Amino acid sequence: MEPILLYGFPSGSSMGLVAAFEHVGQPYRLCRVDMLTEMKNDTYARLNGRQETPVLITDEGRVLTETMAIAAWLEARDTTRRISFDRRSPEADRMHQLMAFVNTGFTAAFTPLWAAFEMETAKPETLAVLRDFGRASVALRHAQLEALIGDTPFLVGDRLTLADTTLIGVARWAEFHEAVDGNAYPRLAALRRRIEAESVVQYALAIEDGEKPAGSGACLGQVPLTDVIKRFAA
Numbered sequence: 457m458e459p460i461l462l463y464g465f466p467s468g469s470s471m472g473l474v475a476a477f478e479h480v481g482q483p484y485r486l487c488r489v490d491m492l493t494e495m496k497n498d499t500y501a502r503l504n505g506r507q508e509t510p511v512l513i514t515d516e517g518r519v520l521t522e523t524m525a526i527a528a529w530l531e532a533r534d535t536t537r538r539i540s541f542d543r544r545s546p547e548a549d550r551m552h553q554l555m556a557f558v559n560t561g562f563t564a565a566f567t568p569l570w571a572a573f574e575m576e577t578a579k580p581e582t583l584a585v586l587r588d589f590g591r592a593s594v595a596l597r598h599a600q601l602e603a604l605i606g607d608t609p610f611l612v613g614d615r616l617t618l619a620d621t622t623l624i625g626v627a628r629w630a631e632f633h634e635a636v637d638g639n640a641y642p643r644l645a646a647l648r649r650r651i652e653a654e655s656v657v658q659y660a661l662a663i664e665d666g667e668k669p670a671g672s673g674a675c676l677g678q679v680p681l682t683d684v685i686k687r688f689a690a
């Protein structure tokens with residue numbers, strides 16, 4: 457069977473993995489998950505106990521969660537190195553370093569802002585503390601990422617890699633939460649523009665918007681979440 461990537465909308469970090477699968481170009485399927493209505497229930501928890509996206513159903517029908525694990529699964533199959541590097545190369549080391557930073561410190565910095573956004577009842581002073589702390593955390597991680605960006609067009613070298621696709625789904629949360637002034641981080645701003653201009657990222661954004669972009673043909677279609685749960689949930 458083809459692997460099935462469960463991606464979340466709206467504004468899911470998994471948008472980057474959709475672009476990555478499309479770029480690798482091997483047959484895959486997608487499964488669309490409405491994070492606001494379809495994830496926080498016991499049925500979905502049988503796929504991912506943390507009730508999060510992304511989730512990968514591998515070509516052997518195993519359930520694999522966590523962005524880094526899914527990216528590593530894809531990297532191991534990217535034998536023509538369309539989106540990765542030889543695993544013993546310095547480029548691979550740098551790619552893994554940047555992916556780890558983005559998936560931990562950079563992504564986690566947004567947690568207080570998401571918490572404030574999702575709180576239905578909270579005192580204004582509680583929200584203010586969360587927002588202030590969140591904005592300060594996001595600003596710090598932006599400054600650190602700005603310092604990590606080199607002189608190459610993409611995070612590692614002159615082509616799109618898993619480091620860029622890990623970043624692009626998360627980086628846009630800065631605008632969503634009006635957390636920082638993007639112009640204060642010119643290298644990151646230029647990098648994001650280059651990543652977003654890539655056709656596979658445009659494809660992933662269109663998928664996220666519920667459109668049916670043509671793509672490369674590698675995506676063999678979307679599988680309803682109910683079918684995925686029926687076939688693969690524990």
Ligand SMILES: N[C@@H](CCC(=O)N[C@@H](CS)C(=O)NCC(=O)O)C(=O)O
Pocket residue numbers: 464467468469470491507508509510521522523524559
């Ligand atoms: N550690 C997980 C985090 C995944 C994650 O935070 N997913 C978000 C969407 S981008 C989610 O499902 N959030 C829903 C929630 O926790 O309410 C990973 O890297 O895959």
